[in-house]
Amino acid sequence: MxxxxxxxxxxxxxxxxxxxxxxxxxxxxxxxxxxxxxxxxxxxxxxxxxxASGRGTVYSTTVVRRKPGDGGDYNVCLVDLAEGVRMMSRVAGVAPQDVTIGMAVKARIAEGLVEFTPA
Amino acid sequence: MRGSVAIAGVGLAGCGEAPGWTEMEIAAAAAKNALGDAGLSARDVDGIVVASTNIFMSGLALAEHLGVHPKFTESTMVGGSSFVGHLIPAALALNAGLCDTILVAYGSSQRTGVGRAEAGKYKMALDPQPFEHPYKPFNPPTSYALAAARHMHQYGTTRAQLAEIAVAARQWAQLNPEAFAREPLTVEDVLGSRMVSDPLTVRDCCLVTDGGGAYVLTRAERAKDFPKPPAYLLGVGAAHWHRQISSMPDLTVTAATESGQRAFEMAGLGPQDVDVVELYDAFTINTLLFLEDLGFCGKGEGGAFVSGGRIAPGGELPVNTNGGGLSCVHPGMYGIFLLVEAVRQLRGEGGARQVKDAAVALAHGNGGVLSSQITALLGTKDTL
Structure with missing residues (x-):
């Protein structure tokens, strides 16, 4: 079936x-x-x-610049999961420019999406 | 395939701003100029090759617009690299005797055309990319920014080194009366410009212009009867490993490593044999990655390589001699302009920007987000 x-x-x-x-x-x-x-x-x-283990490492990161009136700057990153796969996501709970390559992060579900916070 | 076909005519139209012109009209105007350059008219065309980001069944649309009943039609769409990639099926068709005179054309009204924001929303709805779009990457810049950030992290590449690429492109553009952005630009200007997606500023990003380009491809034995010196296809190779940036295996290594190797092998040439280099510079990081991946310098050495004006006018390696997508023209897809400039350089038509005795030109197309990579090598008759 x-x-x-x-x-x-x-x-x-x-x-x-x-x-x-x-x-x-x-x-x-x-x-x-x-x-x-x-x-x-x-x-x-x-x-x-x-x-998924939810454990990951930031592979690359950028701050997308947006006018404050439209919501301000935000983070977009690529995270390598411990399982060896990569996904696009964002790191929450930290200023977008403070997300760094190599940062250890852990997954959570927010608004129907996987996002990460510093581990 | 080596030496079997040649570009007999090239043309541009509507570059910069072409308000009031549709995309198909710009493509047709470029086609007219390319055909005129080859001493031909649309009546002589029996093969139509085109790609478009907007026009559905673009091969049918262009043939209809020109009144051509083609024996061969091809409209593979692999982003901005398409028009370099079109050399492959076009050469195969010519060599198989399916047709004799192929017109490859592109037109875009990306700068002044109406309804583009609305169209973008519909495109997103039709092709949702649910593993990227919800995070709101400002694409394409965000994808290229992620590659640039990784290269900087891994190899110590600096924003100032990326800025040198924008400055070199501008200096070439200042020698090209057809280039759109010709005002002076310094490394400090680039670094101080508005940040779009870190580490790329607006001056690390290509222009958004209108414009079209076209070329005419024929079998080599026939090309020598046309009015201008033919530019022979010496080698071509294509490769792609991903579509979305999140699926790119290593953001510091593009499939240009593979496309370049194939093109050089077919041509029997290496990077040291290339006189003039045209690279798809949608962003400054592109030029750097492609110089590395095509073998002009080692992996991770691109930042140092482009420093000190090496790729600028008067430098050791002439790169993007028309001013590139960064400073000459970039109407959505730039690939065809790489070939137009390569042919002009091989003919010695470059005016103030002419590279002396250019005999071998490399045109490297990029499509998607560092996704499709297609390398072509063209040469004068002495290189056959």
Whole structure:
């Protein structure tokens, strides 16, 4: 029987239920993000779901400049998760310019998205 | 493929500001100029190649606009690199005898066209990219800023070194009467400009202009009968490893490492053989990464390499001799302008910016966010 939805909806449904889950390939054991139909490492279709550790390191970061009246500057970064996958996100709870490459961060769910705070 | 096809004509139209002109009209005007340069008319065209960010089925639209009934149509869209990449299927089609005269054209009204903000919203709705867009990257600058920040972290590259790239481009533009931004620019000006997405200021970012370009590609044996000296295709290679910046394996290494190697292998040449270099400089970090990845300097050495005016007029390596996307023209997709400038340099038509005795030119296209990388090497008949 086919799964009830594609992997993208599966990811966001879990997130909406408070669970940050990523895929892991049953064939090559590598983790996969963003969610896919085929493993981008080995081509297998055997992608299962595991809870993400939520532990990560900032790989790169930028401050997007925005006028104060439009909400002010904000952070956009790339985080490498302990599982070896990378995702775009933001680091909250710290000024955008104080987010640094190499910073240890931990995941939380906010407004239906994964964001990070300093670990 | 080496030496089998050649660019017989090039043309520009509407560069800078072209208010009141549609994208297709700008492309057609550029096509007219390229065909005129080759001593041809639209009646002689039997192959149509085009890409557009906005026009659906652009190959059909351009052929219809020009009244061409093509034997070969190609409209692969890999961002700004498309028009360099089009050399590959176009050369294959010519060599297979599918057609004889291919017109490659592009036009954009990105600066003065109406309804672009509205169109952007619709595009976002149709192609949501749910693993990036919710974090509001101000793209493309944010993606390139993330690459620049990582390069600075890993190799000690400085903002001042990136600024040197913008200054060199401006100095070339000052020698080019067709360039859009020609007022003086210093490293201090770049560093003091409005920050867009750290570490990139507005002067680290390309222009937003209108404009179009076109070229005519034929088989080599035929190209020599046209009025201008042909620019022969010596090598070409394409590679891409990601679309979104979050999927780029290493933000300091682009697929230009692979596209460049393929192009050089086909040409039987290396970086030391290149007389003039045209790199897709949507942002200053592009020029730096491509100089490294194409082998003009080692990985991590780009910052030092571009310092001291090395890529500026009078420097050791002429890079982006028209002023580039940073200072000459950048209407959404810049790839075709790389080839137009490369051909002009090989013909000796560069005027005040002409590189003396230019025989081999490299044109490197970039598409997406450091995503699609396509390298072409062109040469004069002496390089065949």
């Amino acid at each position: 086919s799964p009830p939805s594609g992997p993208e909806k599966r990811f966001f449904d879990a997130l909406a239920a408070g669970r940050f889950e990523i895929q892991q390939c049953a064939a090559c054991a590598k983790h996969v993000f963003y969610p896919r139909v085929l493993c981008p490492h080995c081509g297998s279709g055997e992608l299962g779901w595991v809870a």
